[in-house]
Amino acid sequence: MIENLDPVLLSRIQFAFTLSFHIIFPAFTIGLASWLSVLEWRWLKTGDTVYAEIYRMWVKIFAVTFGMGVVSGVVMSFEFGTNWSVFSDRVGNVLGPLLGYEVLAAFFLEASFLGIMLFGWNRVSPRMHFASTVIVALGMLISAFWILAANSWMQTPQGFRVGENGMLYPLGWAQIIFSPSFPYRFVHMVTAAYLTTAFFVGGIGALYLRRGLHARQARVMLGMAMIMAIFVAPMQLWFGDRHGLNTFVHQPAKVAAMEGLWETRRGAPLNLLGWPDQEAEKTKYAIEIPRLSSLILTHDLNGEVRGLKSWPKDERPPALWVFWSFRIMVGLGMLMIFTGLSALVLYLRKRLFDTKWFQFWCMAMTPAGFAAVLAGWFLSEIGRQPYIIQGVMRTADAVSPVSGQAVAISLAAFFLTYSVVFGAGSYYIAKLIGQGPDTKADVYGSHGIKEPPLITNLVSEEGERND
Amino acid sequence: MISLESFVDLPLIWFGLIGTALFLYVLLDGFDLGVGILFPFAPSDQCRDGMMNSVAPFWDGNETWLVLSGGGLFAAFPLAYAILMPALYMPVILMLLGLIFRGVAFEFRFKAVKSRFVWDYAFHFGSIVAAFMQGMILGAFVQGVRVEGRSFAGHPFDWLNAYSFMTGVALLFGYALLGSCWLVMKTGGITQDWARRCSMYVLGYVGLFMVIVSISMPMMNAGVKELWFSLPNVFYLLPVPLVTAGLFIMLWRDLHNGAQTRPFFLSIGIFLMGYLGLAISLWPWLVPFAFTFRQAAAAPESQSFLLVGTLLILPVVLAYTGFCYYLFRGKTSHEGYY
Numbered sequence: 001m002i003e004n005l006d007p008v009l010l011s012r013i014q015f016a017f018t019l020s021f022h023i024i025f026p027a028f029t030i031g032l033a034s035w036l037s038v039l040e041w042r043w044l045k046t047g048d049t050v051y052a053e054i055y056r057m058w059v060k061i062f063a064v065t066f067g068m069g070v071v072s073g074v075v076m077s078f079e080f081g082t083n084w085s086v087f088s089d090r091v092g093n094v095l096g097p098l099l100g101y102e103v104l105a106a107f108f109l110e111a112s113f114l115g116i117m118l119f120g121w122n123r124v125s126p127r128m129h130f131a132s133t134v135i136v137a138l139g140m141l142i143s144a145f146w147i148l149a150a151n152s153w154m155q156t157p158q159g160f161r162v163g164e165n166g167m168l169y170p171l172g173w174a175q176i177i178f179s180p181s182f183p184y185r186f187v188h189m190v191t192a193a194y195l196t197t198a199f200f201v202g203g204i205g206a207l208y209l210r211r212g213l214h215a216r217q218a219r220v221m222l223g224m225a226m227i228m229a230i231f232v233a234p235m236q237l238w239f240g241d242r243h244g245l246n247t248f249v250h251q252p253a254k255v256a257a258m259e260g261l262w263e264t265r266r267g268a269p270l271n272l273l274g275w276p277d278q279e280a281e282k283t284k285y286a287i288e289i290p291r292l293s294s295l296i297l298t299h300d301l302n303g304e305v306r307g308l309k310s311w312p313k314d315e316r317p318p319a320l321w322v323f324w325s326f327r328i329m330v331g332l333g334m335l336m337i338f339t340g341l342s343a344l345v346l347y348l349r350k351r352l353f354d355t356k357w358f359q360f361w362c363m364a365m366t367p368a369g370f371a372a373v374l375a376g377w378f379l380s381e382i383g384r385q386p387y388i389i390q391g392v393m394r395t396a397d398a399v400s401p402v403s404g405q406a407v408a409i410s411l412a413a414f415f416l417t418y419s420v421v422f423g424a425g426s427y428y429i430a431k432l433i434g435q436g437p438d439t440k441a442d443v444y445g446s447h448g449i450k451e452p453p454l455i456t457n458l459v460s461e462e463g464e465r466n467d
Numbered sequence: 468m469i470s471l472e473s474f475v476d477l478p479l480i481w482f483g484l485i486g487t488a489l490f491l492y493v494l495l496d497g498f499d500l501g502v503g504i505l506f507p508f509a510p511s512d513q514c515r516d517g518m519m520n521s522v523a524p525f526w527d528g529n530e531t532w533l534v535l536s537g538g539g540l541f542a543a544f545p546l547a548y549a550i551l552m553p554a555l556y557m558p559v560i561l562m563l564l565g566l567i568f569r570g571v572a573f574e575f576r577f578k579a580v581k582s583r584f585v586w587d588y589a590f591h592f593g594s595i596v597a598a599f600m601q602g603m604i605l606g607a608f609v610q611g612v613r614v615e616g617r618s619f620a621g622h623p624f625d626w627l628n629a630y631s632f633m634t635g636v637a638l639l640f641g642y643a644l645l646g647s648c649w650l651v652m653k654t655g656g657i658t659q660d661w662a663r664r665c666s667m668y669v670l671g672y673v674g675l676f677m678v679i680v681s682i683s684m685p686m687m688n689a690g691v692k693e694l695w696f697s698l699p700n701v702f703y704l705l706p707v708p709l710v711t712a713g714l715f716i717m718l719w720r721d722l723h724n725g726a727q728t729r730p731f732f733l734s735i736g737i738f739l740m741g742y743l744g745l746a747i748s749l750w751p752w753l754v755p756f757a758f759t760f761r762q763a764a765a766a767p768e769s770q771s772f773l774l775v776g777t778l779l780i781l782p783v784v785l786a787y788t789g790f791c792y793y794l795f796r797g798k799t800s801h802e803g804y805y
Contacts, residue, residue: 064574070527071570075563077537081552082559088552089617092545093766097773100542103534104780115524115791169766400553406623410560417564421571428578 005404025069031197087398196369198228203366229340254383501646503594565596602638606631637676
């Protein structure tokens with residue numbers, strides 16, 4: 001059995017595992033950086049120290065999360081080569097520069113304004129510090145821009161030619177970067193990151209309120225989170241719908257798998273729930289709503305929707321995964337919208353901050369964003385199978401000439417390492433949350449650094465001898 | 468489609484850029500890793516706090532040079548990336564896992580109370596694994612990679628042999644030298660005295676390993692031998708070993724007469740000469756001895772496109788990195804202050 005380990009499947013699992021772990025951190029830090037900018041802006045504008053206190057609590061969590069994002073990101077920059085070397089070789093001309101720009105953006109951030117943001121409180125002028133926070137937030141968005149451009153190109157490739165040796169060559173960078181699915185994916189993902197952060201922060205705020213701790217700060221946290229839930233969660237539904245329609249045009253097989261539709265037909269029903277069976281070529285135990293699928297996808301009750309059977313068996317994505325990822329993502333999105341509506345009603349009744357069931361509800365929703373983001377990426381990536389680049393290159397043809405055993409061992413090692421390391425990381429984040437906002441914090445950022453000399457006062461410390 | 472091909476020698480520029488990024492990584496993360504390698508041998512817990520604090524503001528910036536080297540290799544020389552990574556699959560993965568433990572140890576150590584010792588060990592063993600694997604990667608690299616067509620065609624354990632084991636140990640000592648010289652510069656008191664003794668101790672080993680590598684490289688490969696020992700090359704290249712020897716002597720004397728800052732820069736010089744020696748030996752191979760950097764280069768339009776961004780961003784990053792080191796110059800203390 002040990003000889004028959006399939007390097008393709010194992011490489012896919014390893015890449016999915018390491019990437020799923022990695023995406024959690026950026027998904028959180030993208031939103032967090034933007035939220036910290038807003039907090040600091042509110043602080044500078046109003047002079048209300050509550051914003052500064054919240055800022056200083058969350059910037060520590062930001063630092064730990066960012067650190068874990070960096071170490072898990074280093075892995076990604078090598079895994080394209082270690083596990084997908086044929087892919088790297090053939091598409092390097094096209095995707096290499098995009099990922100290169102992502103690295104540069106992340107690098108630029110890492111090496112520059114992050115230091116001021118983490119260590120520079122009271123060391124640079126408030127304006128300079130605010131500017132640093134905003135630049136870090138923008139940098140995160142730029143980083144997301146490039147990585148999503150690369151992924152979108154793999155979903156909806158264009159602007160390239162295939163050379164006689166199977167190598168891909170770029171024809172136009174604008175076409176490559178702004179591939180058809182890119183604008184939708186970018187907006188959808190950034191919004192998802194914002195919602196992820198909002199529900200996490202809101203959940204913590206609710207936890208504090210529930211326990212009667214840090215009442216002022218907790219109200220700001222929950223209140224700001226609910227603003228996002230009220231306004232942004234419904235927008236996300238619309239963005240997601242637009243993204244889905246785009247997918248219907250460019251990747252119809254993915255949509256067929258999402259819907260669990262096997263037969264091509266007019267007036268296709270919507271399978272609310274069910275169990276797609278790849279072998280039997282049908283969706284078992286389906287609860288159908290007549291014609292709704294056609295209505296959503298074609299805006300016509302009798303519109304035609306292609307079923308999975310219209311593709312050869314080896315061109316179909318695994319429907320079960322895609323089908324359920326989609327339902328988990330959409331279900332969580334609906335719960336977010338429900339949270340927003342409840343918050344709106346409670347706010348109008350002036351009961352937002354003291355309704356017990358709602359506090360429990362928000363606490364339960366704390367990880368909702370992470371789960372939805374992961375489900376969304378599973379949908380997007382598994383739905384593209386069996387291709388690594390839609391219609392151009394199959395995943396099975398992309399894998400490195402490494403043995404199944406080697407990948408099995410590395411996968412086990414990654415699994416162990418990530419469990420230990422990120423388990424510990426979560427524990428320390430929980431500890432920081434337990435400490436809550438500190439009104440007289442003396443430890444900055446994540447390195448236990450007290451009052452580092454950022455601009456001035458270096459002379460007095462020089463010559464000070466250790467021990 | 469923009470292409471700077473007709474104006475500049477793109478593959479050469481990228482080869483230089485990635486070579487420089489990799490060298491900066493080796494130097495900068497080298498002293499971090501060196502501090503990690505020496506960590507448990509320090510005389511006291513207070514010393515260890517001081518050591519950790521001396522690298523805390525820098526390590527993540529240092530590590531990004533590795534990301535840039537890896538990402539840059541993918542972007543500019545995808546063929547080399549696609550051959551070398553599978554060939555070095557296990558050491559690369561082990562190095563990454565070592566770096567993960569090393570990196571998060573910084574973040575967690577200061578937050579842990581009872582479990583602090585766990586992260587001390589994570590820091591130490593993470594550093595050792597990462598450094599040793601980098602040395603093995605170097606050893607496997609200089610011995611050449613078996614290639615068929617456009618992909619790696621060797622055995623999964625090609626990288627594992629006595630020679631790469633030797634280079635692994637060599638790099639452990641090399642990084643320990645950088646780390647201890649860094650500590651001589653950045654600490655005082657008993658930490659500094661101890662670091663100075665460490666430097667003297669490892670210096671001999673570093674010299675020994677450099678001699679072994681210098682002798683073995685021409686012996687293993689006729690091309691390398693031809694390059695170094697044919698006339699008139701031998702006269703052009705003679706300064707490399709001579710300068711290296713001079714640096715060793717200067718460092719030895721500095722360590723004995725209590726110099727503080729110069730040993731670190733001399734150890735950098737030794738690394739630079741070693742890197743230069745390897746670069747000369749392997750020129751122009753990027754996948755030794757199968758593809759040169761020109762053969763492995765990405766399409767000119769791809770290299771051009773990324774070059775624009777790199778030339779805009781890299782100077783800013785370099786300037787800021789320098790500024791950071793300037794800001795956190797001087798001695799560190801064991802207390803939380805840096």
